Amino acid sequence: MNTWRARLLPPALAIVFSAVLCSAVLLISGADPIATLLEMVAQVGRGTTAVDIINTAGAYYLVAIAAAIGFQMNLLNIGIEGQCRLAACVAAIVAGAVSLPFGLHAALVVVVGAVTGAAWCGIAALLKVYRGVSEVISTIMLNTLSIGLIAFLVRVFGEMRGNSQGTAIIPDSGLVPGIPLGGAGTVFGLVLLAVLVGVGYALLIDRTRYGFELRASGLSPAAARAGGVNSKRMILTAMLISGAIAGLAGLPEILGRDHTFTVNFPTGYGFAGLAIALLGRNHPLGVAFGALLWSFLDKSSLTLDNIGVPKEIVTILQGTIVLAVVVAYELVRRRELAAEQRRVGKAVDTAEPVAVSGGERA
Amino acid sequence: MTAVMVERTPSARDSGRKMPGWARVLLWVVVGFVALAITSYQTGVPQLTGSGTVQAAVRLGIPILLAALGGLWAERAGVINIGLEGMMIMGTWGGAWAGYQCGPLAGLVAAAVFGGLGGLLHAIATVSFGVNHIVSGVAINLLGAGAAKYLSTLIFEPISQNPRQSPPVPKFDTYSMQPLSGWLQQLEDLQRVGISDVAGILGGLVSGVSPLTMLAYLLVPASYLILWRSPFGLRLRSCGENPVAAESLGVNVYRYKYIAVIISGALAGIGGAALILNPGQAGYLEGQTNNRGYIGLAAMIFGNWRPGGLLGGAALFGYSDGLQLRSGETSVHALFYGAALLLVVVAAWQIWRRNWFAAGLSLVAAAVMYSIYWFTDELPEELTAYTPHLVTLVVLGVAAQQLRPPAANGLQYRRGADQ
Amino acid sequence: AKDTGGGGSAGGGGNGPCQLSAPPPGAPAAPTSATTTEQMPPPNASAMRVGVAFDIGGRGDASFNDASIAGLDRAKADMGLGETKELDAGAGEPEDAKQTRLRQLAREGFNPVIAVGYAYADALKLVAPEFPGTKFAIIDEQVDGVPNVTPLVFAEEQGSFLAGVVAAHKSKNCHIGFVGGVQTPLIQKFEAGFEAGAKAAAPDIKIENEYLTPAGDFSGFQDPNKGSEVATGQLEAGADVIYHAAGASGKGVFGAVKGAGAQAIGVDSDQYNQPTVAEYKDVIISSMLKRIDLAVYDYIAAVARNDLSTVPKKFDVAIDGVTYSTSGGKIDDLKTTLDAYKAAIANGQIQVPDKP
Amino acid sequence: MSDGPPAVELTSITKTFPGVVANSDVNLTVRAGEVHALCGENGAGKSTLMKILYGMQAPDSGTIRVRGEAIAFRTPAEAIKSGIGMVHQHFMLADNLTVLENIVLGAEGSHGIGGKARRRVLELAEQAGFELRLDVLVERLGVADRQRVEILKVLYRGARIIILDEPTAVLVPQEVDELFTTLRTMREQGFTFLFISHKLDEVRSIADTVTVLRRGTTVGTVGASEVTSRELAEMMVGSELPVAEHGPSTVTDREVLTVSGLSAAEADRPVLDGIDLAVRAGEIVGIAGVEGNGQTELVEAIMGMRPITSGQVKLGDRDMTALGTLARREAGIGYVPEDRHRQGLLLDESLWQNRILGHQTRRPVSRGRWLDRQGAKDDTRRIVEQFDVRTPGIDVDAAALSGGNQQKLIIGRELSGDPKLLIAAHPTRGVDVGAQAGIWEHLRNARAEGLAVLLISADLDELIGLSDTIRVMFRGGLVATADPRSVTPEQLGAAMTGTQEAV
Numbered sequence A: 001m002n003t004w005r006a007r008l009l010p011p012a013l014a015i016v017f018s019a020v021l022c023s024a025v026l027l028i029s030g031a032d033p034i035a036t037l038l039e040m041v042a043q044v045g046r047g048t049t050a051v052d053i054i055n056t057a058g059a060y061y062l063v064a065i066a067a068a069i070g071f072q073m074n075l076l077n078i079g080i081e082g083q084c085r086l087a088a089c090v091a092a093i094v095a096g097a098v099s100l101p102f103g104l105h106a107a108l109v110v111v112v113g114a115v116t117g118a119a120w121c122g123i124a125a126l127l128k129v130y131r132g133v134s135e136v137i138s139t140i141m142l143n144t145l146s147i148g149l150i151a152f153l154v155r156v157f158g159e160m161r162g163n164s165q166g167t168a169i170i171p172d173s174g175l176v177p178g179i180p181l182g183g184a185g186t187v188f189g190l191v192l193l194a195v196l197v198g199v200g201y202a203l204l205i206d207r208t209r210y211g212f213e214l215r216a217s218g219l220s221p222a223a224a225r226a227g228g229v230n231s232k233r234m235i236l237t238a239m240l241i242s243g244a245i246a247g248l249a250g251l252p253e254i255l256g257r258d259h260t261f262t263v264n265f266p267t268g269y270g271f272a273g274l275a276i277a278l279l280g281r282n283h284p285l286g287v288a289f290g291a292l293l294w295s296f297l298d299k300s301s302l303t304l305d306n307i308g309v310p311k312e313i314v315t316i317l318q319g320t321i322v323l324a325v326v327v328a329y330e331l332v333r334r335r336e337l338a339a340e341q342r343r344v345g346k347a348v349d350t351a352e353p354v355a356v357s358g359g360e361r362a
Numbered sequence B: 001m002t003a004v005m006v007e008r009t010p011s012a013r014d015s016g017r018k019m020p021g022w023a024r025v026l027l028w029v030v031v032g033f034v035a036l037a038i039t040s041y042q043t044g045v046p047q048l049t050g051s052g053t054v055q056a057a058v059r060l061g062i063p064i065l066l067a068a069l070g071g072l073w074a075e076r077a078g079v080i081n082i083g084l085e086g087m088m089i090m091g092t093w094g095g096a097w098a099g100y101q102c103g104p105l106a107g108l109v110a111a112a113v114f115g116g117l118g119g120l121l122h123a124i125a126t127v128s129f130g131v132n133h134i135v136s137g138v139a140i141n142l143l144g145a146g147a148a149k150y151l152s153t154l155i156f157e158p159i160s161q162n163p164r165q166s167p168p169v170p171k172f173d174t175y176s177m178q179p180l181s182g183w184l185q186q187l188e189d190l191q192r193v194g195i196s197d198v199a200g201i202l203g204g205l206v207s208g209v210s211p212l213t214m215l216a217y218l219l220v221p222a223s224y225l226i227l228w229r230s231p232f233g234l235r236l237r238s239c240g241e242n243p244v245a246a247e248s249l250g251v252n253v254y255r256y257k258y259i260a261v262i263i264s265g266a267l268a269g270i271g272g273a274a275l276i277l278n279p280g281q282a283g284y285l286e287g288q289t290n291n292r293g294y295i296g297l298a299a300m301i302f303g304n305w306r307p308g309g310l311l312g313g314a315a316l317f318g319y320s321d322g323l324q325l326r327s328g329e330t331s332v333h334a335l336f337y338g339a340a341l342l343l344v345v346v347a348a349w350q351i352w353r354r355n356w357f358a359a360g361l362s363l364v365a366a367a368v369m370y371s372i373y374w375f376t377d378e379l380p381e382e383l384t385a386y387t388p389h390l391v392t393l394v395v396l397g398v399a400a401q402q403l404r405p406p407a408a409n410g411l412q413y414r415r416g417a418d419q
Numbered sequence C: 001a002k003d004t005g006g007g008g009s010a011g012g013g014g015n016g017p018c019q020l021s022a023p024p025p026g027a028p029a030a031p032t033s034a035t036t037t038e039q040m041p042p043p044n045a046s047a048m049r050v051g052v053a054f055d056i057g058g059r060g061d062a063s064f065n066d067a068s069i070a071g072l073d074r075a076k077a078d079m080g081l082g083e084t085k086e087l088d089a090g091a092g093e094p095e096d097a098k099q100t101r102l103r104q105l106a107r108e109g110f111n112p113v114i115a116v117g118y119a120y121a122d123a124l125k126l127v128a129p130e131f132p133g134t135k136f137a138i139i140d141e142q143v144d145g146v147p148n149v150t151p152l153v154f155a156e157e158q159g160s161f162l163a164g165v166v167a168a169h170k171s172k173n174c175h176i177g178f179v180g181g182v183q184t185p186l187i188q189k190f191e192a193g194f195e196a197g198a199k200a201a202a203p204d205i206k207i208e209n210e211y212l213t214p215a216g217d218f219s220g221f222q223d224p225n226k227g228s229e230v231a232t233g234q235l236e237a238g239a240d241v242i243y244h245a246a247g248a249s250g251k252g253v254f255g256a257v258k259g260a261g262a263q264a265i266g267v268d269s270d271q272y273n274q275p276t277v278a279e280y281k282d283v284i285i286s287s288m289l290k291r292i293d294l295a296v297y298d299y300i301a302a303v304a305r306n307d308l309s310t311v312p313k314k315f316d317v318a319i320d321g322v323t324y325s326t327s328g329g330k331i332d333d334l335k336t337t338l339d340a341y342k343a344a345i346a347n348g349q350i351q352v353p354d355k356p
Numbered sequence D: 001m002s003d004g005p006p007a008v009e010l011t012s013i014t015k016t017f018p019g020v021v022a023n024s025d026v027n028l029t030v031r032a033g034e035v036h037a038l039c040g041e042n043g044a045g046k047s048t049l050m051k052i053l054y055g056m057q058a059p060d061s062g063t064i065r066v067r068g069e070a071i072a073f074r075t076p077a078e079a080i081k082s083g084i085g086m087v088h089q090h091f092m093l094a095d096n097l098t099v100l101e102n103i104v105l106g107a108e109g110s111h112g113i114g115g116k117a118r119r120r121v122l123e124l125a126e127q128a129g130f131e132l133r134l135d136v137l138v139e140r141l142g143v144a145d146r147q148r149v150e151i152l153k154v155l156y157r158g159a160r161i162i163i164l165d166e167p168t169a170v171l172v173p174q175e176v177d178e179l180f181t182t183l184r185t186m187r188e189q190g191f192t193f194l195f196i197s198h199k200l201d202e203v204r205s206i207a208d209t210v211t212v213l214r215r216g217t218t219v220g221t222v223g224a225s226e227v228t229s230r231e232l233a234e235m236m237v238g239s240e241l242p243v244a245e246h247g248p249s250t251v252t253d254r255e256v257l258t259v260s261g262l263s264a265a266e267a268d269r270p271v272l273d274g275i276d277l278a279v280r281a282g283e284i285v286g287i288a289g290v291e292g293n294g295q296t297e298l299v300e301a302i303m304g305m306r307p308i309t310s311g312q313v314k315l316g317d318r319d320m321t322a323l324g325t326l327a328r329r330e331a332g333i334g335y336v337p338e339d340r341h342r343q344g345l346l347l348d349e350s351l352w353q354n355r356i357l358g359h360q361t362r363r364p365v366s367r368g369r370w371l372d373r374q375g376a377k378d379d380t381r382r383i384v385e386q387f388d389v390r391t392p393g394i395d396v397d398a399a400a401l402s403g404g405n406q407q408k409l410i411i412g413r414e415l416s417g418d419p420k421l422l423i424a425a426h427p428t429r430g431v432d433v434g435a436q437a438g439i440w441e442h443l444r445n446a447r448a449e450g451l452a453v454l455l456i457s458a459d460l461d462e463l464i465g466l467s468d469t470i471r472v473m474f475r476g477g478l479v480a481t482a483d484p485r486s487v488t489p490e491q492l493g494a495a496m497t498g499t500q501e502a503v
């Protein structure tokens, strides 16, 4: 499974398959798939779309890495949505309430976001470790509860600007300047955070003891336990890290553009994160690719209304890609496993032509 | 014979006699009810046991119950179905479409078929291709939502002038079990401790029932009988417990898993229909399922993968949701009193079992609940709106360790492969 | 036995009709709908291309998106507009999607561009300065300081006040209800006005009010089942006239009201005549009209005349920007009373609060 | 015995798996009414052949005749219809279903799943001389009872030709005797048996005919009474049978592991009951016991993987009771778990990643919080060489290795880093003879260098051959001590079943 072919073939197949399927759907409904695709690609060059893709991909990357850390040990953190929103809300409240020197202020906000996300996810982690509650269910409940909590916090600590409710406007010292590209928009400064998290994640998974223990727990909990990995601690820490990273995802746009958290904060980051992590196979680069693809589909779909194609086709496309990519991975995995067995079989056969192995040593 | 020296004779293992599961459930239902009745009188909130609340609980609980039953069927065959939400959405669309064309009965059938299609997709992915069940479920949720949106833009918009809504869909009629329902209403209006509460709850269950609701009621015992009392059910469950063994006994595991997951989807689809075909409901509306599929899954887990249990889970959810929607902050506030009462009972039980730590914990929790009740008058509306979710979380936290999922739930199964 | 619907459980603890206060005297009931543009002949705008960016809900929401389309359509008919384009929003979309939508319309040369919904406020503040040559309007939000943005705002509380008066007069139990979709400041304006109106007409009246979801959880506008439960709860508590501001969840409210044989008041458009809720027609005694169509029409006309100063600062009862509907003839007997209140509000005799 | 057509006739059966020829040109004739034994070393293709006969796997070529009729089974259901039943090497029971449900599953057609079925099962149980409660969950049954359920399953389906794949592997001698009594009775009643076992004495005592498989082909068929165990063994492996033999004792008086008063419970049920145990440097202490009597729990408790209710575990002078598994490993405990697929390996990871497992805090595979990938790779190469792990490289996934080679890798890993104590649970289970000898050799060598070994095994010959002391475990307690130099498997078996007369 370590060959590049085995890694890249499935997503490529999946994307092609999904594209074909969606083309069929489009044709049935009387639209031109080629024109649709061209229009979507053309959209990237218009206005700030390209920059928007980068910015949103940054947030997607963070939520996807949060999901991937859970996946590494078979934990399904469906609560990323709630963690991300609640953390954004609390961070924005703190950011608007304190006054610190430039830099320090933003750093504090980032820390608050991470801690809030971790704490909210920690509830599910504790319930799982000490009470055996499936994290799938508890995080689903926590997602909904976070909506109420946010509404409460915004009412108590927030302010009204016209008809929109939000937290206090964050003073300039708390903002993170972006990279202005003139008419093409401004890349959020905190997109860099996504890059940092990606590098950290890659190192963590591949090079550190903790990452090894994380992967081992996911591959075989029983083997990990026998190997001295403390499963409770791993579940707790993995969920905390996942929650913390999820807690960062909302910050780039808050500190870079909105300067406040409003109740209109976008929804759906959580599920996008799960899907992207699957698409990218939890691999730091794969996830980056997935985030960009997802973001591209999201942003360029905005133009489909223009040419009279229902933009829901993109949701269908996204769902198909996820399903097709896992099917493709499974098919390729089966083929590779058989091939590997054949290889091993051959190698062993040539090394050991005699019928019985090692009988003479007895 | 000195080779083996016996050191001692071991003590025989004792196995304690346990109360049968159904008796324990019944006991808790009675305890819960008594606590509720007392609370309702002590706090002066008759809505707690009113027939209106119960009817609301039924209406709100039915879609969840159906989704939970869907989850039950799939998971008993070893397939985790987190795609219930997507299948439910498919069901709402299909139900509205066929219901608009040919009436509510056709809508019901179409909802089952559309949900079943989602189930089929899930089965193909998980059973034939061995895809991780959760992944497939997430994808199906995306697909279900996307497809329903797409289809409604394509098909409903020309009729309803709205890409997100269906045109009005004809509804089922409702029926009341007369004269029983009338008598119960009279009893309830007497406002006598106990009697009126029972009358309220029973009355709520037998008044204003639509065929769809009746179907949902029936599906619970039917699922039990089919899954636990029929050869078909035994085979189906064996696929969730030990598919390799089942296959070795000539059970076609793939086929049973397919059947189970398709039925699961169909049930979720009917759950979708229960959102659109009952009186007072709108037709298809984008986003109307509002995570009820996930809640159904939670209700099923809550109910320990058993029909009776998930009925309890769905009822609890429907009840607390109905309560908070209808009488909002006051009744949820009163619930704290009830919770304190229940916790005292739990503490007493734990003391009887000589489980001092748990007893102490329960007493402390009871004190906390009571002081919340005592020192506050109302709760923030933002938080009471999500009472059902909080209750689910808390109850799971208390009870999760007793739960027992099917042994091979969520595992990939391939024919001919070793265990 | 089959339930026959109607006459059911509504009015459990009925305490009879309200003690009504007299309508405010003074100002004659002469309607003041003397808006500037209405009387003027429609300008010719055949060269004008109008872009509309919708809020979530889009075309066919039977609410304010549709109302804006109605305005657009009338403008098309009267002034012969050139091309028009309408773009839809997605649920829970991020800020940049809104910006992109506005930019797209502006860049393609649509002028004016009308943003429907306060959610566009921040996006507009950013995008409008990028296109100084394009005129923008935003519905439901006061955006100041950007010269090429015209806010089109309404006095929802005043219209709701009238709804409250209607409810108070029509209630047989002196007990009414309000169902809000999502607890946002905008919807709270409806609640505040309604309550004030009902109290003004009948000081002893009992008012239930309940929101489906708190702020941030926009499912409250999309969940008819919840709407129905809340309404049923209010009906069982004794309310017999229910006013809703709950978007698509309003269907559920109408359903519950119909089942109980009570009365309902619609919102935004004249819901009596709306096809999506046609099955509940007979229980809709009136609707609070928020004339977004009027605002859109006025605004387009003003742009066509190149004189934005004729656009009212606020669409209130004085110019019939908000008012009530009489379709169905159920409140014909109240017309004089209502017009008296209307006049009193218009001339400042009654101040309607906009917060509950 | 009848003179009709043979009960089963397999001709030129060939079956290949990716990279493996499991069966090639296998011929087998089983007369009606006989017990026909099938012998062969691990991986010789016995189970595969039987699965083909039972319709679980399709042969690539060859023909199957049952009572003279050529048949091609596609599913077990078809085989069942032809009167063939199979008791699998690994029990195929659903723990969470009742005994009755397990028996009638798949055969509901005949008597449903209700009262009629219950009566029929009881009737069959009586015929076979079994006593079983039908409404208990299978998870509460011991091994022997589970096997009875398996046999009842087969009988319930009206099978006349019954395949038993290593039925005795998990039984103690007394239970084996009981089983054989049942088999003999049933043979009188006209049943035909295909019987697989590695234990050649057993084969000779029960079988009428023996067929030997080697590397996927039939070596020959002989009458059971005409052949000695040694001859059979040589047919199987093509060379002499390895035996575990005692060398000179290396036992010292330095206690490495001291367990005192160790008790543990699971859901209020005691699983370990006041265990006192000491293992000294240079000593192998064997634990004998029927599966399910607390051996697994004992190992887990010593490894710190299971909470205990009382007692103490000391390594040398150091009290380990409060430490976690990793700390115990760091202190010098090596651990060969009983289930190598589940507990021993990360099957989807490369060999060198597997080398890290359990050693993740120690050199040469890690440095502080970071992994030392080069160090891990180098050390894996050392193990592959030293322990003769047959693999094309260290980058292949562990799943691609055969069981024996996987086990050698695990033993090599657990003997790395100079452990003071090795806990080896079933180190040679399901490993072929060659690998088995190699593993024994490594254990003896390590013992000679002063390693203390706690050996858990179901193979009594292995226990007797390797151990310096044998302790017998029964119902969570250590009930007896035996001297491996004088004890016989029968005596051990008696102690293992708690039979008092054995003393």
Ligand SMILES: Nc1ncnc2c1ncn2[C@@H]1O[C@H](COP(=O)(O)OP(=O)(O)OP(=O)(O)O)[C@@H](O)[C@H]1O
Pocket: B416, B417, B418, D017, D018, D020, D021, D022, D040, D041, D042, D043, D044, D045, D046, D047, D048, D049, D089, D402, D430
């Ligand atoms: N499903 C399978 N896929 C791939 N290879 C297999 C499969 N089943 C068995 N094999 C291979 O076929 C060969 C024969 O296996 P089989 O299980 O029949 O051996 P056996 O004689 O029963 O051994 P044992 O004594 O260990 O039970 C082995 O080398 C094994 O690697």
Ligand SMILES: Nc1ncnc2c1ncn2[C@@H]1O[C@H](COP(=O)(O)OP(=O)(O)OP(=O)(O)O)[C@@H](O)[C@H]1O
Pocket: A341, B416, B417, B418, D042, D043, D399, D400, D401, D402, D403, D404, D429, D430, D431, D432
């Ligand atoms: N279901 C399977 N799918 C793929 N490969 C298999 C399967 N079962 C066995 N194998 C392969 O067959 C080989 C040996 O398997 P097998 O289980 O027969 O080994 P073994 O020596 O009998 O050990 P064990 O006792 O652990 O089964 C390995 O290469 C393994 O990967």
Ligand SMILES: [Mg+2]
Pocket: D042, D043, D430
């Ligand atoms: Mg094997």
Ligand SMILES: [Mg+2]
Pocket: D046, D047, D048, D089, D165
């Ligand atoms: Mg075998």
